[in-house]
Amino acid sequence: QKEVEQNSGPLSVPEGAIASLNCTYSDRGSQSFFWYRQYSGKSPELIMSIYSNGDKEDGRFTAQLNKASQYVSLLIRDSQPSDSATYLCAVNDSGYSTLTFGKGTMLLVSP
């Protein structure tokens, strides 16, 4: 059974701080990695995708991938109250047919 693990949180950070979200996965053959943001009762919204080891930056967001350690992270710089949401880590299997989600980390950014 493929597993994607995240701390459930909540992770509380003050406005302007860096929020660090972590994810580990069990399928060593996984090829694609995604971070989604989900507000309560809404659908998941793609934040970042990453496919190769290293860092990928997009605005205030940086995704980091380490396939040897089976570890993916998301850094949010200059956190804003509007970033308060649940962040879902998702991993494609080696055949790309299934996307396995972690249970999500709730982020709370206080003004």
Place this chain on the structure above:
Amino acid sequence: EAQVTQNPRYLITVTGKKLTVTCSQNMNHEYMSWYRQDPGLGLRQIYYSMNVEVTDKGDVPEGYKVSRKEKRNFPLILESPSPNQTSLYFCASSLGTSGGWTQYFGPGTRLLVL
């Protein structure tokens, strides 16, 4: 506007009454999928489809059926709903083998089975 649509958005039904939740995408995506989301369990895949007439089970297929007769549509069928199928359902799609695996989600359907 590129989007995934689902209908209905909210549904209350009774045990055993067959229902269909529709999903449609206008992005010419090959891959479509259904998920359910439950508190404490996260998002779990029910069924997916790699292309027209090609469907396969996800992690929690029991009690559900799907079909993919057209590329744009992927309905989820509950032949005999039970209270344990009360959940928030999401449809998603991606380009697939033709161009990428990033999945885009519909707005969700909240189902209550009494």
